[in-house]
Amino acid sequence: MTMQKIDRRAARTRTALHKALLSLVERKGYEEVSIRELIEEADVGRSTFYAHYAGKEDLLRSGFDNLRRELAEAMKEEQGAVPFRFSRTMFEHAARHVGIYHAMTGSPGNVIAIGEIGRILTEFVRRELSETEDDGGVPREVRIQFVVGTLVNLLTWWLERRPDLPPAEVDAMFRRLALHGTGDILPTGMRENR
Numbered sequence: 431m432t433m434q435k436i437d438r439r440a441a442r443t444r445t446a447l448h449k450a451l452l453s454l455v456e457r458k459g460y461e462e463v464s465i466r467e468l469i470e471e472a473d474v475g476r477s478t479f480y481a482h483y484a485g486k487e488d489l490l491r492s493g494f495d496n497l498r499r500e501l502a503e504a505m506k507e508e509q510g511a512v513p514f515r516f517s518r519t520m521f522e523h524a525a526r527h528v529g530i531y532h533a534m535t536g537s538p539g540n541v542i543a544i545g546e547i548g549r550i551l552t553e554f555v556r557r558e559l560s561e562t563e564d565d566g567g568v569p570r571e572v573r574i575q576f577v578v579g580t581l582v583n584l585l586t587w588w589l590e591r592r593p594d595l596p597p598a599e600v601d602a603m604f605r606r607l608a609l610h611g612t613g614d615i616l617p618t619g620m621r622e623n624r
Contacts, residue, residue, distance in 0.1 A: 444482055446472040448493050451486075456529040460490070460540075487542055494546040497523055501554055516554045517581060517604055521597035524585055531589050544582060551578045577608050 450471035454463040465486060469479050483489045497520075504519035524531050534540045555577045559570055581604060588600045 440482070443472075443474055443478060444492075446474060447479065447482065447489055451489055451493065452527075452530055455533045459533050490542055491546055494543075494550060497547070498550050498553075501550065505554065505557075513558065513609060514555070514577070514605060515558075516551075517608075518598060518601040520551070520581065520585065521588070521601045521604075524589060525597045528589060528593060544586070547585075548578055548582055551581055580604065580608055 447468060450468050451463065454467055454471055463486065465476070465479065468486065468489070469476055472479075483492065500519050500523055501516040504516045507515075531543075534543045552574060555574045559574055559577075584600065584604050584607075588595060592600075
């Protein structure tokens, strides 16, 4: 058997396992999904599962590679001076997979998901801020964490509280706050004292 056939088969197996995980998480929640259910849903053997993944958490983490690719594509498409070119794609991704995001909320799997999203976003923010100069004595790493924290918290708030808002609108709010801070939305008296 050629390497190409093996690679295609391995890719099909991984795809089947990811689809099974997403389907089961939407139906039952992350914590309730067992390896047995995953392999039955994906129609693969237990040894095949473990040949690809160390466990359910490993499978979940690897699923974020698709998100990373989408964000990288967004960065390529909108080259230039547009800041945080990946953010709208992040919100659009969440809107397309809202069932998964909702199922993960409040479960221990949410910690894994939010951690992975945070790591991915940190990569992209770090790339953008590497080209910028120091911002008034605020270290680069603090600025990176500020932007990532804002984006992750806004994403969570949006999906839990206001999923009716379109991704483009949420992205516009994020960009306004991330780029201009809260100065222009503070009450007049506070604006003058900052």
